Amino acid sequence: YEIISLRFVMQLQSDLVPLHLSTNVSFVSQCRPLRALVGRLRTDVGQLEALKEEMQRLNDSLSVLQERFTLHHYQQLQQREFILQRHLHSCSSQLGCGLLTGISAPLTIRSSGSRFGSWMMDSLIDSTDNRVWVMDGYFKGRRLVEYQSLGDFATGQNFIVHHLPHPWAGTGHVVYNGSLYYNKHHSNVLVRYDLTSGGVLQQRPLAQAGFNNTFPYSWGGSSDIDLMADETGLWAVYSSIGRGGNMLLSRLHPDSLEVLRSWDTGFSKRSAGEAFLICGSLYVTNSHLAGAKVHFTFHTASASYEYTDIAFHNQYSHISMLDYNPRIRALYTWNNGHQVLYDITLLHFIRTRHANSTD
Ligand SMILES: *[C@@H]1O[C@H](CO)[C@@H](O)[C@H](O)[C@H]1NC(C)=O
Ligand SMILES: *[C@@H]1O[C@H](CO)[C@@H](O)[C@H](O)[C@H]1NC(C)=O
Numbered sequence: 001y002e003i004i005s006l007r008f009v010m011q012l013q014s015d016l017v018p019l020h021l022s023t024n025v026s027f028v029s030q031c032r033p034l035r036a037l038v039g040r041l042r043t044d045v046g047q048l049e050a051l052k053e054e055m056q057r058l059n060d061s062l063s064v065l066q067e068r069f070t071l072h073h074y075q076q077l078q079q080r081e082f083i084l085q086r087h088l089h090s091c092s093s094q095l096g097c098g099l100l101t102g103i104s105a106p107l108t109i110r111s112s113g114s115r116f117g118s119w120m121m122d123s124l125i126d127s128t129d130n131r132v133w134v135m136d137g138y139f140k141g142r143r144l145v146e147y148q149s150l151g152d153f154a155t156g157q158n159f160i161v162h163h164l165p166h167p168w169a170g171t172g173h174v175v176y177n178g179s180l181y182y183n184k185h186h187s188n189v190l191v192r193y194d195l196t197s198g199g200v201l202q203q204r205p206l207a208q209a210g211f212n213n214t215f216p217y218s219w220g221g222s223s224d225i226d227l228m229a230d231e232t233g234l235w236a237v238y239s240s241i242g243r244g245g246n247m248l249l250s251r252l253h254p255d256s257l258e259v260l261r262s263w264d265t266g267f268s269k270r271s272a273g274e275a276f277l278i279c280g281s282l283y284v285t286n287s288h289l290a291g292a293k294v295h296f297t298f299h300t301a302s303a304s305y306e307y308t309d310i311a312f313h314n315q316y317s318h319i320s321m322l323d324y325n326p327r328i329r330a331l332y333t334w335n336n337g338h339q340v341l342y343d344i345t346l347l348h349f350i351r352t353r354h355a356n357s358t359d
């Protein structure tokens, strides 16, 4: 028994458990359970090692999962933001749409340039571009002046001069979605000029359109072709011999400048002072002189017209440009060398969505 016990203790020692060699039987018997304990501890250490590795793997995959969850969550938020923005946009364009019922007192922003000219800001509703573009004169001009803001324009500071590759005719230009659209001098060609690169992106004749003072507005000035933008896109107002001088309204493709659809308003272009478009309705003034009012309205939605009587104060008595900017929601005019804004009043018809609509 002792021999066996001794062998046991030695074996225990070889397991590096500090123990005094003793032949004391009771001591050896006390030590006996330690062997099992050490064995169990060893197994436990092994298991702990495995557990640690397992935890490490879990931690790693948790981190990956966390990343994935965050990305997924972010995408969901983005999606919701996108939907909200669409709602907001459709709400604001519905709010911006309505029938013109009044034009406020004029606000003179600046007095500069010659009697006739054009000044504009980007009309695209989504645009954040607040630069002001000025084209003084109506005959063969090439000088396009860029101001950084309305404030800079008002004080005549901070401007850059661009030279257009083709001269313009009239004052019916429009700035829309980063491009200037204008009528090329002595032709019915429309030019799309990129305001960023300074290159001509497109040129296309407006089929049948009169030019060179054939069908100008009442003030003359080669204002045969009037380009404009409303909430829904780009348009041209002009006339043709085939239509007996009636004012025609065409929807244009903003890239190709192709005519998408046309309406004959029945109103004589030469009798009109100016025209501007709000939500697909064309408003026509009866004169460019004092006493002018919005006299005729053509609705493209119903292809119908009505005579109206919306007065406004023609402070400087010679309007050579009048355009509505749907983003700023104001009328821009060039009146005898003064650049003037008018606020407008629209009568809204807000369509409410059907209750179970998901959009
Ligand atoms: C778990 O993973 C994270 C991120 O990868 C790390 O910061 C952290 O130290 C890890 N924890 C353990 C216990 O390994
Ligand atoms: C405005 O221009 C951008 C890029 O040039 C184009 O992607 C977008 O469709 C344009 N928007 C409209 C309404 O034409």
Ligand SMILES: *[C@@H]1O[C@H](CO)[C@@H](O)[C@H](O)[C@H]1NC(C)=O
Binding pocket: 186, 187, 212
């Ligand atoms: C435009 O009108 C001017 C002056 O009236 C004339 O000299 C010129 O030939 C006309 N140009 C075209 C292309 O009709």
